[in-house]
Amino acid sequence: xxxxxxxxxxxxxxxxxxxxxxxxxxxxxxxxxxxxxxxxxxxxxxxxxxxxxxxxxxxxxxxxxxxxxxxxxxxxxxxxxxxxxxxxxxxxxxxxxxxxxxxxxxxxxxxxxxxxxxxxxxxxxxxxxxxxxxxxxxxxxxxxxxxxxxxxxxxxxxxxxxxxxxxxxxxxxxxxxxxxxxxxxxxxxxxxxxxxxxxxxxxxxxxxxxxxxxxxxxxxxxxxxxxxxxxxxxxxxxxxxxxxxxxxxxxxxxxxxxxxxxxxxxxxxxxxxxxxxxxxxxxxxxxxxxxxxxxxxxxxxxxxxxxxxxxxxxxxxxxxxxxxxxxxxxxxxxxxxxxxxxxxxxxxxxxxxxxxxxxxxxxxxxxxxxxxxxxxxxxxxxxxxxxxxxxxxxx
Amino acid sequence: xxxxxxxxxxxxxxxxxxxxxxxxxxxxxxxxxxxxxxxxxxxxxxxxxxxxxxxxxxxxxxxxxxxxxxxxxxxxxxxxxxxxxxxxxxxxxxxxxxxxxxxxxxxxxxxxxxxxxxxxxxxxxxxxxxxxxxxxxxxxxxxxxxxxxxxxxxxxxxxxxxxxxxxxxxxxxxxxxxxxxxxxxxxxxxxxxxxxxxxxxxxxxxxxxxxxxxxxxxxxxxxxxxxxxxxxxxxxxxxxxxxxxxxxxxxxxxxxxxxxxxxxxxxxxxxxxxxxxxxxxxxxxxxxxxxxxx
Numbered sequence: 001x002x003x004x005x006x007x008x009x010x011x012x013x014x015x016x017x018x019x020x021x022x023x024x025x026x027x028x029x030x031x032x033x034x035x036x037x038x039x040x041x042x043x044x045x046x047x048x049x050x051x052x053x054x055x056x057x058x059x060x061x062x063x064x065x066x067x068x069x070x071x072x073x074x075x076x077x078x079x080x081x082x083x084x085x086x087x088x089x090x091x092x093x094x095x096x097x098x099x100x101x102x103x104x105x106x107x108x109x110x111x112x113x114x115x116x117x118x119x120x121x122x123x124x125x126x127x128x129x130x131x132x133x134x135x136x137x138x139x140x141x142x143x144x145x146x147x148x149x150x151x152x153x154x155x156x157x158x159x160x161x162x163x164x165x166x167x168x169x170x171x172x173x174x175x176x177x178x179x180x181x182x183x184x185x186x187x188x189x190x191x192x193x194x195x196x197x198x199x200x201x202x203x204x205x206x207x208x209x210x211x212x213x214x215x216x217x218x219x220x221x222x223x224x225x226x227x228x229x230x231x232x233x234x235x236x237x238x239x240x241x242x243x244x245x246x247x248x249x250x251x252x253x254x255x256x257x258x259x260x261x262x263x264x265x266x267x268x269x270x271x272x273x274x275x276x277x278x279x280x281x282x283x284x285x286x287x288x289x290x291x292x293x294x295x296x297x298x299x300x301x302x303x304x305x306x307x308x309x310x311x312x313x314x315x316x317x318x319x320x321x322x323x324x325x326x327x328x329x330x331x332x333x334x335x336x337x338x339x340x341x342x343x344x345x346x347x348x349x350x351x352x353x354x355x356x357x358x359x360x361x362x363x364x365x366x367x368x369x370x371x372x373x374x375x376x377x378x379x380x381x382x383x384x385x386x387x388x389x390x391x392x393x394x395x
Numbered sequence: 396x397x398x399x400x401x402x403x404x405x406x407x408x409x410x411x412x413x414x415x416x417x418x419x420x421x422x423x424x425x426x427x428x429x430x431x432x433x434x435x436x437x438x439x440x441x442x443x444x445x446x447x448x449x450x451x452x453x454x455x456x457x458x459x460x461x462x463x464x465x466x467x468x469x470x471x472x473x474x475x476x477x478x479x480x481x482x483x484x485x486x487x488x489x490x491x492x493x494x495x496x497x498x499x500x501x502x503x504x505x506x507x508x509x510x511x512x513x514x515x516x517x518x519x520x521x522x523x524x525x526x527x528x529x530x531x532x533x534x535x536x537x538x539x540x541x542x543x544x545x546x547x548x549x550x551x552x553x554x555x556x557x558x559x560x561x562x563x564x565x566x567x568x569x570x571x572x573x574x575x576x577x578x579x580x581x582x583x584x585x586x587x588x589x590x591x592x593x594x595x596x597x598x599x600x601x602x603x604x605x606x607x608x609x610x611x612x613x614x615x616x617x618x619x620x621x622x623x624x625x626x627x628x629x630x631x632x633x634x635x636x637x638x639x640x641x642x643x644x645x646x647x648x649x650x651x652x653x654x655x656x657x658x659x660x661x662x663x664x665x666x667x668x669x670x671x672x673x674x675x676x677x678x679x680x681x682x683x684x685x686x687x688x689x
Binding site: 058059060079080081082085086087089091093094095096097106107110111154155158 | 588589591
């Protein structure tokens with residue numbers, strides 16, 4: 001069965017897209033499929049290729065290699081003004097010499113919509129973003145948050161197939177940013193347009209998106225639902241970039257069924273679930289909130305290690321301690337202050353604590369199977385290896 | 396105690412003081428030398444001109460001061476009006492040509508140059524550091540009937556209005572390019588992306604956004620060249636061979652050849668009055684530009 005245009009599964013599709021700027025590869029053979037009506041975030045540090053990807057969808061940049069489909073049709077070489085895609089710019093890019101209503105109506109005017117209709121639709125768009133009564137103001141007379149809303153209305157009024165948002169909340173203060181996150185999500189659900197949202201703020205991406213594509217060095221490291229991204233990061237980069245993560249390295253000493261045991265040196269033994277092969281060097285990540293610390297220093301065993309408290313911080317709703325493990329590695333433990341007497345309240349720097357976690361907490365991130373024979377691998381002394389890792393991974 | 400009393404004092408002085416309170420105060424008499432200079436050499440000269448214009452010529456080089464409007468009436472002779480008209484027309488054409496030549500140059504410099512931007516500004520400025528007269532004579536070598544253009548392309552345009560036009564554009568181009576370059580430099584090119592994103596074709600986006608936002612710069616630059624062009628003396632004298640006189644040449648002839656300062660002064664003042672109209676436009680636009688902040 002052939003699909004009619006506009007009846008395809010994906011609103012935007014990247015097929016092996018590469019974009020170079022001189023010697024720099026900004027986007028490196030990326031494949032991406034954006035579902036209809038979804039809120040997809042491109043998340044990553046600056047220079048990861050997220051904005052370049054967005055600009056290619058908008059038509060401001062053309063890919064050097066690969067295929068780009070918008071609504072199932074080839075969009076390579078199509079100029080921005082012929083794409084049914086609109087952008088909300090980071091700087092808002094409102095026309096300073098035009099009133100709010102003229103800004104919003106600009107695109108409709110280019111399309112040849114009649115004046116009365118233009119004003120009606122623009123008024124509706126402004127209502128949708130909850131900015132009314134400011135139609136005749138110049139953008140410079142509005143606050144940052146209001147300008148943001150105008151930029152949003154100006155793009156939404158076009159009813160694009162895909163709305164592109166390039167760090168639209170970056171210039172707002174924290175409180176307003178949180179408000180706008182809720183607003184954006186509401187608007188997206190209301191209009192049902194596909195949103196592609198570029199941000200370097202992981203919290204923003206996780207809280208608003210249906211799916212998040214974590215990018216680094218021009219490639220998508222992981223594309224998943226926010227929950228999966230956080231709970232099951234597939235690469236070290238994702239684990240490190242999203243939330244806080246403690247990393248422990250060592251060698252797999254045992255493998256039973258779906259379980260593995262890693263010796264991280266200094267008597268620190270990690271037991272977890274995952275497909276690790278015996279003798280391979282691995283990197284394991286454990287979230288600070290998945291760890292608990294108890295005062296005193298009973299015997300070490302698997303998934304529980306002796307540690308010395310280095311410092312303590314109050315984060316409002318949480319208490320965080322930084323501890324040094326027996327293998328010399330520093331890790332962070334965090335406790336919610338939900339209970340009346342948090343355990344960490346009575347822990348001070350210099351104290352001995354026992355840090356422990358359950359066997360679902362460790363995430364297997366990197367695995368290097370040594371090139372030696374398995375016999376040699378068994379004689380391998382893991383503690384040396386762990387010590388080397390520990391010295392480079394202190395945060 | 397002093398710490399406490401200070402805010403109180405400010406409250407008492409009120410809102411008016413707030414804007415000025417942090418500015419340093421200099422003694423007024425520091426402005427005196429400049430003021431004296433202005434009065435003697437600017438207002439003084441202007442006063443003499445006004446006095447001349449109301450005087451009457453009594454015999455060769457003899458002037459009787461008084462309050463006569465005869466000289467002004469004489470300006471409205473069709474012969475002189477046609478020279479006024481020609482001057483304004485030539486200056487207008489020269490200005491339009493300058494805009495047409497200068498705007499693309501400024502646009503290219505501001506949008507597409509990065510490393511060589513300053514060099515380009517320098518190259519635009521360099522001819523300006525040479526004497527105006529020498530530059531015009533240099534142009535004559537190119538335009539002359541025995542010159543480069545005539546010999547190579549058979550274009551003998553010396554002593555025509557075209558030669559005068561070329562001279563005007565050449566001499567005043569930097570005065571136009573610099574303010575326009577300044578306003579294009581401040582242009583946020585994301586706005587053009589936004590316009591094309593909203594389905595505007597490139598030319599439409601240019602017209603709606605770039606042109607509109609740099610219009611104050613264009614008007615500033617245009618008036619900056621138009622005003623001195625109307626007072627031009629050297630270019631028509633050299634490049635038109637005296638065939639296409641400007642008001643400036645007429646004034647010069649009246650003073651020097653006809654030895655008639657009263658009539659020359661009246662012509663000069665009438666030219667000033669005509670130009671004042673454009674200066675008022677300039678000020679209006681300049682104020683608007685400030686408000687735009689674009």
